[in-house]
Amino acid sequence: MSYCGLDFGTSNTTLGVATGNAARLVALEDDETTLPSAIFFDFAAARPAFGRAAIDAYAKGTDGRLMRSLKSVLGTDLIDQDTLLDRHRIGFRDVLKRLLGEIKARAEQAAGQPLDAVVHGRPVHFVDGDEAADRRAEDALAEIARAIGFRHVSFQFEPIAAALDYEQQVGAEEVALIADIGGGTSDFSIVRLGPDRRRAADRAGDILANDGIRIGGTDFDRLLSLKSAMPHLGYQSAMKKRGLLAPNGYFTDLSTWAKINFLYTPKVMAEIRQVQRESARPDLIARLAHVLEDHLGHRLAMLVERAKIGLSESERLDQALGWIEPGLVAGFARGEFETATAELSGGIAGMIRRCLADAGLSPAKIDAVFLTGGSTLLPNVRRAILGELPDSRIVEGDKFGSVGLGLTLESMLRYR
Ligand SMILES: Nc1ncnc2c1ncn2[C@@H]1O[C@H](COP(=O)(O)OP(=O)(O)OP(=O)(O)O)[C@@H](O)[C@H]1O
Numbered sequence: 001m002s003y004c005g006l007d008f009g010t011s012n013t014t015l016g017v018a019t020g021n022a023a024r025l026v027a028l029e030d031d032e033t034t035l036p037s038a039i040f041f042d043f044a045a046a047r048p049a050f051g052r053a054a055i056d057a058y059a060k061g062t063d064g065r066l067m068r069s070l071k072s073v074l075g076t077d078l079i080d081q082d083t084l085l086d087r088h089r090i091g092f093r094d095v096l097k098r099l100l101g102e103i104k105a106r107a108e109q110a111a112g113q114p115l116d117a118v119v120h121g122r123p124v125h126f127v128d129g130d131e132a133a134d135r136r137a138e139d140a141l142a143e144i145a146r147a148i149g150f151r152h153v154s155f156q157f158e159p160i161a162a163a164l165d166y167e168q169q170v171g172a173e174e175v176a177l178i179a180d181i182g183g184g185t186s187d188f189s190i191v192r193l194g195p196d197r198r199r200a201a202d203r204a205g206d207i208l209a210n211d212g213i214r215i216g217g218t219d220f221d222r223l224l225s226l227k228s229a230m231p232h233l234g235y236q237s238a239m240k241k242r243g244l245l246a247p248n249g250y251f252t253d254l255s256t257w258a259k260i261n262f263l264y265t266p267k268v269m270a271e272i273r274q275v276q277r278e279s280a281r282p283d284l285i286a287r288l289a290h291v292l293e294d295h296l297g298h299r300l301a302m303l304v305e306r307a308k309i310g311l312s313e314s315e316r317l318d319q320a321l322g323w324i325e326p327g328l329v330a331g332f333a334r335g336e337f338e339t340a341t342a343e344l345s346g347g348i349a350g351m352i353r354r355c356l357a358d359a360g361l362s363p364a365k366i367d368a369v370f371l372t373g374g375s376t377l378l379p380n381v382r383r384a385i386l387g388e389l390p391d392s393r394i395v396e397g398d399k400f401g402s403v404g405l406g407l408t409l410e411s412m413l414r415y416r
């Protein structure tokens with residue numbers, strides 16, 4: 001039997017196979033082992049584009065529909081709904097089958113053999129505080145995995161997978177806190193690791209805590225967008241009628257990756273025209289109308305994401321929005337970003353305290369903190385994590401590869 005580990009992420013996907021006793025990630029797009037979890041339905045082409053090619057096709061202005069952050073529809077009612085393409089509708093489950101089926105096919109090409117068993121990653125919680133929704137989300141992923149041809153499908157929690165990857169480099173017994181902060185969720189586990197524990201079949205006793213919260217990089221994107229980009233499009237601008245502001249919903253949807261496409265309907269456009277007529281700042285609402293009319297929502301979301309990443313290095317930066325209105329520039333500042341997202345970083349710190357309480361350990365008992373997931377590169381997220389564990393050794397994991405490698409190690413234990 002040939003088997004693999006699959007880390008289907010909100011933002012990026014990886015897939016790994018065994019080579020001898022080691023796990024390795026396969027190239028999914030040219031030489032890259034990560035594939036942005038994006039699909040672009042080109043209305044003029046028979047086949048959709050995937051990953052970077054999907055984002056490029058959209059950025060070129062090709063007529064079609066870009067979808068990203070698809071993992072965040074798992075566990076919500078949207079998974080059983082459909083969305084309009086050019087002339088026909090497609091269900092979200094089918095979109096996920098197209099994306100994951102393509103990833104499987106590319107991995108088989110790269111690995112040179114068909115893959116029939118998979119250890120699928122999953123966040124500890126797809127949805128906060130709703131076990132039934134969590135189960136539905138995992139069931140949906142399992143059904144999709146079988147539909148694309150995996151005969152054996154099992155799951156492992158993403159932070160436990162990252163722990164298995166980290167354990168490969170651990171020389172002596174220790175207790176580690178694994179923090180995996182990705183695009184959609186923040187997941188943690190506290191685990192006992194050691195060179196002699198690696199091969200044990202049942203590791204349940206080594207898992208001292210395992211929990212997570214639906215906070216990820218896309219939430220930081222949304223709040224940065226609302227703080228620094230959306231006001232240029234009329235967010236929180238006054239209506240003619242005293243005391244009224246422009247309705248929030250359009251702006252929060254436009255700042256939320258998975259919701260952008262829902263704004264591209266004649267009904268929403270008609271509503272926006274009405275808002276514009278009643279607005280005290282019709283010049284600003286006109287920009288919103290232009291972004292929706294020309295389907296520029298993802299372009300704006302990508303610009304905000306780039307600004308977020310840029311703020312890790314710079315205190316302030318400007319992004320040109322000349323493609324919305326000549327000369328328009330949005331300014332971004334790290335201080336404002338960190339204030340606007342304090343609740344998110346606070347939620348991450350709170351989840352770490354909860355895991356420590358679950359494990360019955362004081363922070364001093366954590367030997368190492370292992371950081372993985374792209375959002376651990378955010379300075380305020382790092383401060384939130386390290387502030388709870390001031391004395392632990394910091395281990396920088398492979399930010400985009402650890403979970404996929406760990407899932408592959410798990411697939412070797414389960415299916416070999
Ligand atoms: N240098 C950086 N600074 C800050 N954030 C970054 C940086 N690089 C990437 N990110 C963010 O990391 C996130 C993606 O991380 P990652 O690929 O680990 O997520 P994922 O595994 O797809 O998501 P999840 O595991 O939550 O489903 C994105 O929100 C991206 O903006």
Ligand SMILES: [Mg+2]
Pocket residue numbers: 009010158180182183373403
């Ligand atoms: Mg991840």
